[in-house]
Amino acid sequence: AQSVTQLGSHVSVSEGALVLLRCNYSSSVPPYLFWYVQYPNQGLQLLLKYTSAATLVKGINGFEAEFKKSETSFHLTKPSAHMSDAAEYFCAVSPGLLGNTPLVFGKGTRLSVIA
């Protein structure tokens, strides 16, 4: 069965520091992978998606993620955190060709940015 594991339910960084949010997946190859962001009292918004065109994917607000097949990972990074990045982040995987379920979401990582 497909699954997504987000390491760390809460990550705290200083303003200006590197942001690294970890996501490991289990899926048939090739997977489609997504990162979403949820700001307080809002729905989820798409940050970026991997669709096999390139292993390094750039998203909105300066975020990017790298697909590493050998590590079954799709970690989200941003070189310099801003206060406005404080939110909850969800990784999701679309099951492979034989999948018969919708998108599978991780449990989320809450990012806090300290001034």
Place this chain on the structure above:
Amino acid sequence: NAGVTQTPKFQVLKTGQSMTLQCAQDMNHNSMYWYRQDPGMGLRLIYYSASEGTTDKGEVPNGYNVSRLNKREFSLRLESAAPSQTSVYFCASSEETYYSNQPQHFGDGTRLSIL
């Protein structure tokens, strides 16, 4: 750009009351979903509709019913509300359900409290 619209945004019910949460999308998407979000649990799929005329159970369907009224609208009904159903409910839509590189688009949520 309306996207996915959920009504109501907030609701308080008493135990045993019934309620229907409404969702409509204007993106001509085939697939629609209902999730609930609880602290520490991430997003959990309640029901989904891969296409007009079909509905399927997700991870936590007990206590809920759904209706895909037409291609645009997908409603979620609580027949006899219980305190355990206090949650934030999100509706989402996407072009396709299975093995898709198209992301889900989310509404802003309905915050439901059951006393």
